[in-house]
Amino acid sequence: MESKNVVVIGSLNYDIIVKQQRMPNKGETFVADELVQSAGGKGANQAAQCAKLGLPTIMVGKVGDDRFGEALVGSLTAFGVNTSYIKKQGSTGIGVVHVMPDGDYYSTIVKGANHLITVNDIDEISHLFDSTAYIVLQQEIPEEVVEYIIDKYKKDNLKIVLNNAPARKIKNAILKSVDILVVNETEAAFMSGKTIQSSVDAIGVGQEMLPQTGGMVVITLGKEGSVVITESYSEFFPSENVHAVDATGAGDSFIGALIYAMSEGSSIDQCMKFATHVSAITVTKKGGQDSFPTKSEIFHTEVV
Template sequence: MGKIIVLGSANMDMVMRTSRVPEIGETMRGEGFFLSPGGKGANQAVACAKMGADTWFMGKVGDDLFGQSLLDGLAGYGVHTGYLKREPGVTTGVAAITVCNGNNSIILDGGANNLVTPEYIRGYEQELLSASAVMLQLEIPMETVYEAVRLLKGKVPIFLNPAPAMPMDEEILRGVDYFTPNEIECRLYTNVEIHSVDDAINALNILRNKGIRYPLITLGEKGIVYFNGTENVYKEARKVEAIDTTAAGDTFSGTLAAMIIAGKSMDDAVDLAQRASAIAVTRLGAQEAIPGVEEISE
């Protein structure tokens, strides 16, 4: 399997379960607190590695305890950390996550992720160009995402998960091969309110017309629509009882990339990514919730 470089964020998730989301000014009791390694970039890297891909993470953490913990955690899952930098005098990114009835709300402080600059990635230009695929998200500075797309466009397959959703230059979107928004994020790029499968297919066609080769729109419990290179496809979601959706999208994105690079067809890769995501939401946490390749093959 080829080499995947994931360029993105690494955070320590501080997770609290509640029966409901508190109102402003209200204090209420939680139902359990835990720390969990996270960050969309790091989560996707772990998903790739658990699927058997030769995975390298490119990003930054602080020189605090959280930074060392994240580095050790990635290495423990088989992610290569030779490109990961510890930034002195800077805090590691953190995410405060409230989990309620299987859904989550998140407050993010980027910390060292904000220092993943264009200059930093230009120092790894040859490494990026030698990869079989590069994965991007939007928890690092946008100018760095733009620089990566400009550097890699037409040379290395680019997987972009546009989360958290931010406006993007149309020229940059034309450089993306695999684009994986959810139905809410997709609205920013298409101006389409998705209430039905027909709406989702309409949005998919708009993304294709923008020059994206393989758009995929995840619809949560309603499934997914995607272009497989020949036609638009709708697949229903796998029915499970969700406990924590924190890493669902990252699990899907990472598994999809790993399977595509492994030579799977788009249809098979999407099926396996749906399986992985369905398993992940039945478990608490982020990286520890992501299943391995053996589990999704059963």
């Protein structure tokens, strides 16, 4: 695959991040420690990490014609993402994230313009896929649009990466056309109906899910690490021992790094180790996209 171009089709959200000691109880007013405003959205985050690692990346999505949308487009542009195909319509999607002292978080999304993307919007950018190596999708845009993209480009000379987050039930024919499925343990449990309490559980669930996909399943396990399953390979990759400050966007950072490593032609083992390292750097800093490392910030790139 000569091209390394990445087209990310997905969400852009303006994140309002509240750092606090715990979540309030019902009816309780709880005083938080700090407020951080950041560019976010799963699609935008994954595009940002790809671009910050040097991949030619195009973001396709919608924001509102408001100051939040302007900030989101400006942030991606600064990171090197091609934002020419981001349209303005309605109001910008908002993410409200509550971050706990250990870095774990609770997140609520106001969908906004993200759910105004249509099949016609996808048809208008069909020319982009002539020179694309990877289409990257998530589930913060309309389900019918995600399905349309996967079905239309399943036989083309490119890889379709689906981050089924937030988790949806996926039609068998659609899931089978996904080359790389990436989910966390909660999303994998939702899809499989199985409980995941360990890396062994995750590998077992991944092996059951694998025949339903196009050939590769990655399940992230938060601070425990991640697993990868293919027809010939199953392995657990523990997370790096770092002081976690904020896990916001860490999963998206992992996905962007994974795509970068795959575009370099690295082995699955090397790709997983690199993605693990990049996401470990991410959680040591505050915020979303701003916490994602650039290529020059990564010292242990020998794993790629």
